[in-house]
Amino acid sequence: MKTKFISLVVGGLCAAAPAMADLVIPNLSYRTGAYAPGGIPYADGFNDYFTLLNARDGGIGGEMVSVPECETAYNTEKGVECYEATKGLGALAYNPLSTGITYQLIPKVTVDHIPLYTPGYGRTSAANGKVFEWVFNYPANYWDGASVAIKYLLDQNGGDLAGKKIALVYHNSAYGKEPIRTLQDLAAKHGFTLTELPVDAPGQEQKSQWLQIRRDKPDYVLMWGWGVMNQVAVQEAANINYPMENFIGIWWSGSENDVIPAGEGANGYKSLAMHGTGMDYPLYADLKQYVYDAGKASGNGDQIGSVLYSRGVYAAMVIAEAARKAQELAGVSAINATQMREGFENLEITEARMAEIGLPNFGQPFAATCADHGGPGAAMLQQWDATSKKWTLITGFIAPDQDVLDPLVAADSEAFAAEAGITQRCN
Amino acid sequence: MLYREAGDFKTTYGEDSQTFPIRFDRMGYYVTLLVAFGVVPLVINDYWASAVFLPFLIYAIAAIGLNILVGYAGQVSLGTGGFMAVGAYAVYKLMTSFPDVPILIHVLLAGFVTAAVGVLFGLPSLRIKGFYLAVATLAAQFFLVWLFNKAPWFYNYSASGQITVPQSKMLGFYITGPQTSATAKYLFCLIILVGVAVVARNLTRGTVGRKWMAIRDMDIAAEIIGVNPLNAKLTAFAVSSFFIGIAGALFFAVYLGAAEVTEAFNIQKSFLILFMVIIGGLGSIFGSFAGAAFLVLLPVFLKNVLVGQLGWPTDLAAHLELMIVGALIVAFLIAEPHGIAQLWRLAKEKLRLWPFPH
Numbered sequence: 001m002k003t004k005f006i007s008l009v010v011g012g013l014c015a016a017a018p019a020m021a022d023l024v025i026p027n028l029s030y031r032t033g034a035y036a037p038g039g040i041p042y043a044d045g046f047n048d049y050f051t052l053l054n055a056r057d058g059g060i061g062g063e064m065v066s067v068p069e070c071e072t073a074y075n076t077e078k079g080v081e082c083y084e085a086t087k088g089l090g091a092l093a094y095n096p097l098s099t100g101i102t103y104q105l106i107p108k109v110t111v112d113h114i115p116l117y118t119p120g121y122g123r124t125s126a127a128n129g130k131v132f133e134w135v136f137n138y139p140a141n142y143w144d145g146a147s148v149a150i151k152y153l154l155d156q157n158g159g160d161l162a163g164k165k166i167a168l169v170y171h172n173s174a175y176g177k178e179p180i181r182t183l184q185d186l187a188a189k190h191g192f193t194l195t196e197l198p199v200d201a202p203g204q205e206q207k208s209q210w211l212q213i214r215r216d217k218p219d220y221v222l223m224w225g226w227g228v229m230n231q232v233a234v235q236e237a238a239n240i241n242y243p244m245e246n247f248i249g250i251w252w253s254g255s256e257n258d259v260i261p262a263g264e265g266a267n268g269y270k271s272l273a274m275h276g277t278g279m280d281y282p283l284y285a286d287l288k289q290y291v292y293d294a295g296k297a298s299g300n301g302d303q304i305g306s307v308l309y310s311r312g313v314y315a316a317m318v319i320a321e322a323a324r325k326a327q328e329l330a331g332v333s334a335i336n337a338t339q340m341r342e343g344f345e346n347l348e349i350t351e352a353r354m355a356e357i358g359l360p361n362f363g364q365p366f367a368a369t370c371a372d373h374g375g376p377g378a379a380m381l382q383q384w385d386a387t388s389k390k391w392t393l394i395t396g397f398i399a400p401d402q403d404v405l406d407p408l409v410a411a412d413s414e415a416f417a418a419e420a421g422i423t424q425r426c427n
Numbered sequence: 428m429l430y431r432e433a434g435d436f437k438t439t440y441g442e443d444s445q446t447f448p449i450r451f452d453r454m455g456y457y458v459t460l461l462v463a464f465g466v467v468p469l470v471i472n473d474y475w476a477s478a479v480f481l482p483f484l485i486y487a488i489a490a491i492g493l494n495i496l497v498g499y500a501g502q503v504s505l506g507t508g509g510f511m512a513v514g515a516y517a518v519y520k521l522m523t524s525f526p527d528v529p530i531l532i533h534v535l536l537a538g539f540v541t542a543a544v545g546v547l548f549g550l551p552s553l554r555i556k557g558f559y560l561a562v563a564t565l566a567a568q569f570f571l572v573w574l575f576n577k578a579p580w581f582y583n584y585s586a587s588g589q590i591t592v593p594q595s596k597m598l599g600f601y602i603t604g605p606q607t608s609a610t611a612k613y614l615f616c617l618i619i620l621v622g623v624a625v626v627a628r629n630l631t632r633g634t635v636g637r638k639w640m641a642i643r644d645m646d647i648a649a650e651i652i653g654v655n656p657l658n659a660k661l662t663a664f665a666v667s668s669f670f671i672g673i674a675g676a677l678f679f680a681v682y683l684g685a686a687e688v689t690e691a692f693n694i695q696k697s698f699l700i701l702f703m704v705i706i707g708g709l710g711s712i713f714g715s716f717a718g719a720a721f722l723v724l725l726p727v728f729l730k731n732v733l734v735g736q737l738g739w740p741t742d743l744a745a746h747l748e749l750m751i752v753g754a755l756i757v758a759f760l761i762a763e764p765h766g767i768a769q770l771w772r773l774a775k776e777k778l779r780l781w782p783f784p785h
Contacts, residue, residue, distance in 0.1 A: 031742030032749075040742075071730075071741040076683060076690060077482070081727070084477040103589050104685045107605035123587070172576060174587035174687050181586050201689055299742075412586055419593065 022063035022334050025050065025319060026086035028072050028079060028096040031299070034202035035074040035098075035227035037257040038308055040299055042097055043069065045312025047298035048291050053320060055290040060323045061333040074227070076100045083108065092340040093117050093319050099175035107420070109134045114337045115344050117322075119315050120145075120251055120274055124178055125412035127374025129345070130424040132413065136344045138318075138375025139366050140274045140400075142224075143408060145250050146179035147400035148272060148379045149222055150186045152248070155398075162191035167218040169209055169225065169233060172198035176224045179250075183222075185404050203229025210236040223249040230258035238265025245270065251379065254391070255307040259384045267386035270394070272379045275314045275363040277391055279305040283313075283358030307391060314363055322347045345370060364397050370426035374409070377402075430778040446628055463617055468610045476609035481682045483723045484616040485674050490703040490715035491627050492670030497701070498709035499631055500663035501643025502552050506564035508696035509571035510668050512688050513541045514675025516581050519590045522603075522680070523583060530595045530602045530680065534619065537676040538669040544571075545668020552660045556646075568697055575688040591685040603680045612681050619677065623670055628712050630666065639663050640710070706756060708768025717767035725752055 029043030030036060050065045059065050068089060070082035079101035083094065093115045096102055102122035109116045110133065118126070118137045126135035140148075154161055168183060170176030180196060187194040195218060197209040203225060210233075213221060221242065225233055230253045237247050245268045249258070254271025284305070291297055292304065303309045326335045326343025335343070348367040354360060366375040378397035385392055417424060430451045437443045447453040471480065489511060496502050517537035522530070548567040552560050575581045582590050594604030601607040602615050630636050638659040641649035650656055679686045686692070699722065707718020726748055733744035763770050777784070 029741065031740075032745040036742075069741045071734075071745045073745065076686070080683065081478040084474040088472075088474060099587075100589075100687055100690055103587070103591065103687075104683060107591070107684060111605040173689055174589045177588050178586065201693075299740075419591075421594075 023060060023065045023323060024086070024089045024091050025065060025067055025093055025095075025323075026082070026089070026091050027067050027069045028082050028086075028094065028098075028101065029069055030072050030074045030097070032071065033073040033075070037231070038227055038252065038255065039074065039097065041255070041257075041303035041306050041308035042312040042315075044298040044301075044303045045309035045314075046095070046316045047312075048287060048296075048304075048309075049313045049316035049320070051291050051296050051298070052287055055294065055296065056286060060320055061327040063327075063333045065320075065323075072096065072098065072101060074098050074100075076104050080104060087112060087114060090336070092323065092335065092337050093344075095119075095315055095319065097121065099123070099178070100173065103174060106132070106135055113341075115322075115341045117315070117319060117344065119318065120311070121175070125409050125416065127372070128409050128413035129369070129371045129373035130413070130426050131417045131422055132373060133425060134341060136368065136373045138368055138373060139349075139364050140251075140377040140379055141374055142175075142178040142250070143182040143405050144374075144377030144400040145272050145379060146182040146222075147186065147405055148377075148398045149248050149250075150183070150190065151398050151401060152381055152395065153220055154190065160190075164192040164220070165195065165216065165218040166192050166220045166222060167195040167197055167213055167216065169197045169199060169206075169213075169221060169223045171203060171225050171229055172200045175226060179222075179224055182405065182408060185408065186401070189404060199225070199229055199233070201229075202227055204232055206232050206236050210240055210242075213237075213242060214240045219246065221247045223247070223253050225249065225253045225258075230255075231261045234259055234266050234269055235262045237269075238262050244268035245383070248272070248381070251311075254382060254384075256389070256391075257306075257308075259386070260389065264386050266384055269384045270381055271384075271391075273307070273382040273391070273393065274379045275310060276359075276361060276393070277305070277307045277310045277382070281359050281362060286358060310362075313359075317357060317359065318347070318349065321349060321353070344368065345373075377405070430775070430781070432779075444632075446632075460621070464614075468614055471609045471613050473609050476613050477682070478727050479724065480613050481616055483719055484613070484620045485677045485682055486700065486703060486719040486723055487716050488616075488620050488623050488677070489671050489674035489700050490707060490719045491623055491712060492667045492674060493700050494704045494707075494709065494711070494715045495627060495631070495639070495670070496663050496667035497704055498711065498714070499636060499643065500639035500660065500667075502549070502660060502663060503557060503561040504564040504667075505561050505694070505697045505701065506548060506567035506571070507671055507700045508692040508694060509568040510541050510545055510671040511675030511678060511696060512571055512575055512692035513544045513668075514538065514672030515679035515686060515692065516575050516590065516688070517541065517672065518676035518680050519592065520581065520583075522593055522595060526593060526595070529597045531597060531615075531619075534673055534676045534680070538673040541672020541675065542665040542669040545664045545671070546661050549661055549664030549668075552664065553657060565694075568694055572688050572692060575692075589685055589687050590679070592680045603684070605684065607681075616677055616681060619673060623673065624712060624716075627666075627670070631712070635659075635662060635666075643710075702756065706759060706766055708766030708771075711766070711768035713771060714766050714768030717771070721767065722752075725755070 027043055027046050030039035047067055050067045054064055068086055072079040072082050079096055091114055095117050099121050102118050105116055116135045120140055122137050124141040124143045126132040126137050127141055183194050199206050223233055247269055249271035251272045251274050259266035259269055322343040325347050326339045327333050329342050330339040345368055349365055351365050354362055364378050377400045380393050380397055381395045382391040383394045435450050447456055493507050496504050514537045517540040518533050521533040521536055551563040582588050592603045595602055600611045638654045641654050642659045703718035703722050706721055708714025729748045733739045734741055
């Protein structure tokens with residue numbers, strides 16, 4: 001009986017590999033656990049875009065795309081397991097949607113030579129392509145986000161934040177701690193005081209933080225939250241009658257799932273946005289025809305058009321464009337991960353190209369170079385309207401303050417280069 | 428017929444007191460070692476190392492450590508995750524401060540640091556017992572995780588609070604860092620596990636272990652026959668924390684490579700290892716291995732069958748996996764409250780009589 005069980009175990013463990021396809025882009029998603037409200041729509045959008053390319057165009061450049069999905073539950077151990085399980089399939093790019101897993105994968109992809117694409121999350125200083133050869137985080141990163149939020153507040157206050165009090169409510173993890181250094185530098189530059197309020201994961205318990213906000217009455221509250229933490233924070237802010245228009249979340253704290261539970265109380269809440277949202281783009285006609293109506297929609301199909309679904313579509317679009325660029329540069333359609341990296345590094349997304357894809361005015365145009373893996377970093381602001389249950393964009397793209405960010409990125413990436421013994425490229 | 432003492436003559440005291448008195452067991456033990464050291468390193472790849480072998484080996488070390496405290500000395504502890512974090516941060520600080528010293532020495536030193544912290548948090552066990560002690564160790568769990576997240580000295584003032592292991596070599600092979608081969612990682616952990624298991628097994632058979640068991644079974648009686656409770660309880664905390672610290676150091680440095688204390692060493696970890704000890708069997712070294720294997724291999728196995736072979740959606744598979752593992756734990760404990768080790772013991776009793784039971 002024992003040998004039978006062991007052979008069963010071995011059989012089960014060996015059978016991890018799905019059929020080989022030509023272009024493999026694993027989707028390290030999380031549809032369970034405390035971060036599932038964010039993970040599900042993102043994974044759905046990511047899958048649906050590639051399903052569309054396969055159904056409508058026959059893949060990318062004539063090569064079908066296979067997107068094996070692996071559940072990480074936002075857990076670093078499972079993330080590593082998923083990475084090891086899928087890299088043998090010939091993975092071309094990873095997009096784990098978790099800053100913790102990203103930190104774990106950066107050394108691994110550097111040795112295994114597989115590109116890692118982390119739009120709007122991950123290690124900010126990976127924007128420095130001189131040090132991080134295999135990591136890309138365009139079009140924007142956390143430090144850009146922090147700077148854009150402060151710039152918006154400067155605009156609101158006639159260019160002067162001196163003497164203002166700004167509180168940062170953040171997820172007490174690598175993700176939430178990322179913007180602190182930038183905000184401290186910005187506080188020194190613009191003369192506002194910064195209060196840091198950590199919220200321990202997963203973030204259901206925030207009473208004391210909001211009590212402190214009620215007592216201190218900061219002029220503005222910024223938030224770096226994810227998963228259930230967002231909903232709880234919006235609800236708590238509504239409970240203490242904090243003026244919602246002075247409460248700004250990062251782009252990971254600005255989805256429908258974050259504000260709907262608070263009902264009317266969430267009206268006026270703002271968040272950053274690095275791309276447009278909603279279904280008013282021509283792409284959705286194709287998605288409807290080839291994916292939704294064909295019954296191929298990923299998941300339950302109930303997240304279509306939401307903010308994080310759009311972000312999944314955006315990430316998939318950038319990866320697909322990088323693959324296209326890589327095919328063009330390599331002259332073959334069946335590219336490998338090294339050629340894929342060339343595609344990422346020489347990628348240029350223009351407004352004309354986005355309109356061609358069916359996403360006009362959806363994201364910002366950018367062009368990567370050997371040294372610049374971070375993009376321009378601009379972001380918009382969106383505001384929640386609780387009656388129509390819609391996010392409305394209230395600004396255009398605001399560029400971040402590169403004078404403050406560039407030295408920070410240089411310092412952090414150089415520290416990493418020294419620690420890991422990396423010689424800088426692109427010189 | 429095969430599995431019996433009869434005919435296996437012992438002529439020295441050494442032979443009489445060996446760990447595996449039955450020849451069949453002994454052969455099994457040597458064959459297992461031979462396969463583990465001789466065959467597995469030749470066939471192992473990155474996936475098998477990261478998904479199956481490394482977690483199993485490292486959790487087995489932690490389970491042996493906790494089993495000494497809970498199973499042998501009877502002191503309930505919920506602070507395992509916190510003690511593993513001590514081991515991880517100790518090895519990180521040591522490796523970044525003294526990069527030229529071999530990693531094996533750092534891992535052992537991290538074990539000693541954890542042992543000291545364990546003794547400190549074990550002091551309340553002299554006054555309180557049972558659930559009350561569990562709560563005191565729970566405080567250790569939360570305090571240690573909070574400390575490592577709060578004080579930037581522990582994570583060398585990095586912007587994100589993450590710790591990332593530096594590369595290190597031993598005998599010309601990479602042991603930590605991304606360039607490490609699966610074989611090197613596996614063998615490094617295996618050697619430490621075998622060492623830990625041999626030490627633990629012999630400690631529990633000797634004076635120290637008998638004192639722990641005396642305290643566990645009835646502390647007042649033990650005190651009357653001359654067992655010093657201060658000595659017995661604190662040695663249990665020290666030895667247990669030493670092993671758990673080693674497990675934490677390996678977990679961070681060899682297995683994960685980068686860690687965040689709130690995520691990698693939270694209360695879930697304490698429960699997971701406690702479950703391993705309970706399912707495997709309290710007061711049994713074999714049980715620690717069996718419990719670790721059960722809780723590490725089963726989820727990976729289910730995931731591969733449900734997603735890899737049956738092609739089910741990943742979220743459905745993940746939820747089913749939780750339900751199946753949970754149901755199996757309950758079923759197991761109803762069928763055999765003393766864990767897998769007891770099943771193994773019963774199987775051996777039956778084997779001795781086979782094929783002529785009474």
